[in-house]
Amino acid sequence: MRVLILSTTTGYQLRSFCESAARLGIELVMATDRCHHLDDPWRDSALPVRFHDDDGSLEAIAAAAAERPLDGLIAVGDRPTVLAARVAQRLGLPGHPAEAAAASRDKRLMRRAFARAGLRVPWVTELHHGDDAAAAARRIGYPCVVKPAGLSASRGVIKADTPEQFVYAVGRVRALLDRPDLRAQRQGLDDSLLVEGYIDGREYAVEGVVTRGELRVFAIFDKPDPLDGPFFEETIYVTPSEADVDLQHAIADEVQRATAALGLEHGPVHAECRVGPAGVTMLEIAARPIGGLCSRVLRFEAGGERAPLEEVLLRHALGEDISPYMREAQASGVMMIPIPKRGFYKGVDGEARARAVAGVEHLEITAKRDQLLEPLPEGDSYLGFIFARAAAPSAVIAALRRAHRRLDFHIDPELRVLR
Secondary structure, eight states: OEEEEEEOTTOTTHHHHHHHHHHHTOEEEEEEEOOTTSSOTTSSOOEEEOTTOHHHHHHHHHHHHHHSOOSEEEEOSSTTHHHHHHHHHHHTOSOOOHHHHHHHHOHHHHHHHHHHTTOOOOOEEEEOTTOOHHHHHTTSOSSEEEEESSOOTTTTOEEESSHHHHHHHHHHHHHHHTSHHHHHHOOSOTTOEEEEEOOOSEEEEEEEEEETTEEEEEEEEEOOSOOOSSSOOOOEEEESOOSOHHHHHHHHHHHHHHHHHHTOOSEEEEEEEEEETTEEEEEEEESSOSOGGGGGGOEEEETTEEEEHHHHHHHHHTTOOOTTOEEOSSEEEEEEEOOOSSEEEEEEEOHHHHHTSTTEEEEEEOOOTTOEEOOTTTOOOOSEEEEEEESSHHHHHHHHHHHHHTOEEEEEOOOOOOO
16 A cells, blocks of 8 residues: 655654554655755655645656555645645545645635634634735724734734734734745745734644544643733643533534535544633634644554554545544643744753653654744744653643753854844
C-alpha cells in the first residue's frame, strides 16, 4: 500500500509518519514545497510541489501516481490542504472536497458557511487593503478582534478594546502581512483582514477524523491558561477534558455541525471553539491533524498494543476501520513553550531538572542557537515542547508548569542600527 503525504519541508510530524509507515509496511510518497531545480536536496525522494501553484503541482503528482499508484493521502499543515483535496478528487481517493478544504483555510469563507448553517458566529466585517482603519474604528463595536484571513495558530490575531487600539492593531497586522516571507507564500489572502466581535469564554480544541461526513472525536483538549488578549498565545493542551459531560457533548455536536457546514468528508480535522454564556461558538476548523510535535500528546490502544496518532491516520487514509483504536485512558498534555521576548536564542539551563519532574515524559527544545525568536502576534514558533502523562489532568498541568519553571532560557536582545 502507498500513501502520499503532502507537507512543507519543515513539518515535525514527517518523522513520526515515516516510523508508523515502516511498522505497518506502508510505502510513503512525500510531496513537499521545495526547489524543483535541485536534485532531491533532502534525500527523501519527495516530489517537489508548489502550494501556490495547485494546477502545476496537481499535474506533477498525477504523473507520478500514474507510475506508482496511490492508495491514500494525508495533508500535514494548513498550506497543503487544498492541493491534497484536489489530488484526492483527481485520483479518486478518499479525501475532503477541494471547496471544503479552501473554506477551512479562508476565515472569510468559513464564517459565511457557519452562518448559512445556523451556527453561532460573532459579528464580522472585512477590512480590505487601502481601507481607512480610523474610519472603520468609528463604526465597529468593542471589544473586537483583528485577524488575517489566511494565517493560523493565532498569528496576527489582536484584541482591541478601543478605537485607538483598533487602529494600532490593524497597522501591526498589515505590517506582518507585508513581510517578504509571507508575501513569498502567495496564498491569495495576503491583504484581507477580518474584524470580529470578541467572544468571552474558555477555549477548547478538538481532534478527530471525518469518515463519509461523520465526525469521530479523538480528544477534547482543555486550555487551562486564559486567552483573553490582547494576543492569544496557546501554551497548554490537556486531555481528557475536565468539562462536564453535557458540555463535552455540546462541543462535539457543534464541531460535527461545523464539519458539515464546510462539507468536509474524509480525513483528519482539528477544531477550535470558545464556550461562553451564550454556549459553544466555533472559531475555526482545519482539514488537517494537530500540528507538529503536539501530535505526541495523543496515544491510542488496540488489541493490547499502543499506537501514535500518525499510525491511526495512515490506516484511516487507506480506508481501514479504526474503531478498535481508543485513546489511552491516562491523562496527557503538552506545553508549547512560549517565547517571552524578541531576540537571539543562545541556550537553556535546567533541562535535566525539568525532565526529572514526576509525570514529564519528554522535553524537546526546538529553538536553534542564534535563531531570531519572535513572540506572538508576529511569531510562528515556540521554544520547544514539554509532554507529561499522569492519572489526572490536574496532575499533568502541574507537572508541565513545574518543568517549565525549571528551565532558564538565554535570549540576547536584537541590536538595532540607529540612523
